Amino acid sequence: MDNLFSNQFTDSFKNVFECTSKAQKSFFDTMTQTFEDGISKNTEIFDSFTQESKKSNTDTDDNNQSKAKNPFDSVNDYVSFITPTIGSFNTAISKWMLSLSQQPDLIDSQKTLLEDLGKLNLYLIAKLEGNDADPVIEPAKKDYRFSHHDWDSNPYFDAIKQFYLLFTNWLHSTIELNPNIDVKTKATVSFYIRQLTEALSPSNFLFSNPEILHKTMEDNGKNLCNGIHSFVDQLKGSTLGNFTVNPVDKDAYVLGKTMATTDGSVVFRNDIIELIYYKPQTKTVYEKPILIIPPFINKYYIMDLSPEKSMVEMLVKSGMSVFIISWVNPDSTHRSLTFEDYLQEGPLTALTVIEEQFKYKSVHAVGYCVGGTLLACLLSCLKKHKMQHKVSSATFLTSLVDFKNVGDIGVFIDEDQISAIEERMSKKGYFHGQDMGTMFDLLKPQQLIWNSVLNYYLLGKEPVTNEIMFWNGDTTRIPEALHSFYLREFYLKNKLAESNQLTLLDTPLNLADITCDVYCLATTDDHIVPWESAFELTQHAKNVEFVLSNYGHIVGVIQPVKPNQNVFRFHTNTKSYKTTEEWLNTSRTHSGSWWPHWNKWLQTKLGKKIKPTPLLKKYHLCQAPGDYVKVT
Incomplete structure (x- = not known):
């Protein structure tokens, strides 16, 4: 196969690189014009769609809307929703191109690219002649797109790979050549350029991916047929x-039965939560129980996936009394529920129930993701009302309390895009979980989108569903009023990070009110809560032990202890630092899951061992996992 490609493509690649060299003078002008034409055409298309949308909406009756079983009532509704996002991209890319064209460093950058392409031309010729040569560029260690041996051994695919890497690296580097554009614009351009370059990766196409070609020849095209069937079914x-x-x-x-199986009972229910109490599995338990506050944008059983992947099971077997909140999956009747309602009827009510039914006057509270944001608000409220004893210590798992740097999610946060979300929520009364999932997928397009396209649609592999994938697909909704408040007051205005600027339950909040002992976990590859942002809790609260585990937002948290488990690792550092760099550079690295480290820390915060408090029959409403979690 190598000889076939070698003979066929030698001359064509020589011509390609000769043409590239001749194009040096007009390279940037051509690219600029292409971008400008694309932006102009893009704007025209979406303007026309918007006009049609407005016209169509005046002619659409209520019956058409009632037929919708999906996040969008019509194509026009969908276009109206994404138009502000397209507008944000167009504005950012226009600013970037204008500023870039005025940068003197651009010429040097172009020359460097063309020099590298020339080196690639010489490299290709050497390889085609059977000589050894060092590659001009190599994929990053974590870039598994080019792991098939033909990406290195076959000159044709090797050249495609290196050309792609050189050009995409250069394109991303030009973003940093714009000192005159604001951080928001730069982040927006970087985000959408990454969407484009990862979508156009040669690994995503049949004739430029050797793995797909080999598989197609081996299976006589059956893999492509299977992929088409999978696509159609989906x-x-x-x-x-x-x-x-x-x-x-x-x-x-x-x-x-196979998930959320830890033995427990729903002991309380209101319009917003079910409170689950797990049956003790040890003769004695610690005197202070654990209350877990999961994110209300997901279902709680991520904490109780399966017996071998259950944080809840681990805690219960360690002699801890565990309660967890299961949030309602809201519909249009819940549209007016607010963030205050979730705080009052969620963790605050749970604390009251735990004290009344089980006589526990103090708990250790665990907040995961936005559950951690809610926990921060809870702790400040309790301190302001001199009830801080109700939560004696706390754990924050990949949580944001300071929203000044939210990573790529910030691309979707501006007045126009939030207004578009609010307008569509007003039709149904909630934000659909599928929208949230799509946004999260775009934050890691290669891993969460294109890798699946390759495996399922091009290689024809059978879809495999694991516990996390199942949970991730079991989406939940968010009430209109709550989501609007959360986007504006937290993401857009970052009020929680400013002393007494955010008021909930008639209480001005201050993160400095978090004075209890805190265990704060972040993860290295988190695409939702960047670990540098989670670290900000250490700058606001007192007595924080910060821990950094590997992997992302889910796998970095759900790390069950297994024999010979070498894939997990985590960093610890008990000293306080102002910057993440200082903290990480002086931290200690540990092999294995972070769970045992946390478990040991918890044991010092939960008091002495006592006999478990028996559950009275009158408080048993139903068996865990309860009813709310089953609502789709």
Whole structure:
């Protein structure tokens, strides 16, 4: 195969690189014009769609809207929703191109690119002649797109790979050549350029990916047929605006039987939460129980996936009394529920129930993701009302309390895009979980989108559903009022990070009120809560032990202890530092899951051992996992 490609492509590649060299003078002008034409055309298209949307909406009756079973009522609704995002991109890319064209460093950058392309030309010729040569560029260690041996051994694919890497690296480097554009614009351009370059990776196409070609020849094209069938099946099960490339077998797991199986009882229920109490599995338990506050944008059983992947099970077996909140999956009747309602009827009510039913006057509270944001608000409220004894210590898992740097999610945070979300929520009364999932997928397009396209649609592999994929596909909704408040007051205005600027339950909040002992976990590859942002809690609160585990937002947290488990690791550092760099450079690295480290820390905060408090029959409403979690 190598000889075939060698003979066929030698002359063509020589011509390509000769033409590239001749194009040096007009290279940037051509690219600029292409971008400007694209932006102009893009704007025209979406303006026309918007006009049609407004016209169509005046003619659409209520019956058409009632037929919708998906996040969007019509194509026009979908276009109206994404138009502000497209506008944000157009504005950012225009600013970037204008500023870039005025930068003197651009010429040097172009010359460097062309020199590298010339080196690649010489490298290719040497390889085609059978000589050894060092590659001009190599993929990053974590870039698994080019792991097939033909990406290195075959000159044709090797050249495609290196050309792609050189050009994309150069394109991303030009973003940093713009000192005159604001951080928001730079981040927006970087985000969408990454979407483009990762979508156009040669690994995503049949004739430029050797692995797909080999598989196609071996299977006589059966892999492509299987991929088409998988795509069609997935398309049939999808509706406008919610297509996902990660097919999930809805029958693969059953809540209460194969997932969320830890023995427990729902002991309280209101319009917002079910409170679950887990049956003790030890003769004695620590005198202070644990209250887990999961994110209300997901279902709680991420903490109790399966017996071998359950944080809840681990805690219960360690002699700890565990309560967890299961949030309602809201519909249009819940549209007016606010962040205050979730705080009052969620953790505050849970604390009251735990004290009344079980006589526990103090708990250790655990907040995960936005549950941690809610926990920070809870702790400040309790301190202001001199009730801080109700939560004697706390754990924050990948949580934001300071929203000044939220990573790529910030691309979607501005007045126009939030207004578009609010306008669409006003029609249904909630924000759809599928929208949230799509946004999160875009934060890691290679891992969460294109890798699945390769495996399922091009290589024709059978979709595999694991516990996390099943949970991730089991989306939940967010009430309109709550989501609007959360986006504006936290993400857009960052009021929680400013002393007494955010008021909840008639109480001005201050992160400095968090004075209890805190265990704060962040993860290195978190695409939702960057670890540098989670670190900000150490700058606001007192007595914080910060821990950094590997992997991302989910796997970095759910790390069950297994024999010979060498893939997990975490960093610890008990000293306080102003910057993440100082903290990390002086930290200690540990092999294995962070769970034992946390467990040991917890044991010093939960008091002495006592006999478990018996659950009275009158408080048993139903068996865990309860009813709310089963609502789709």
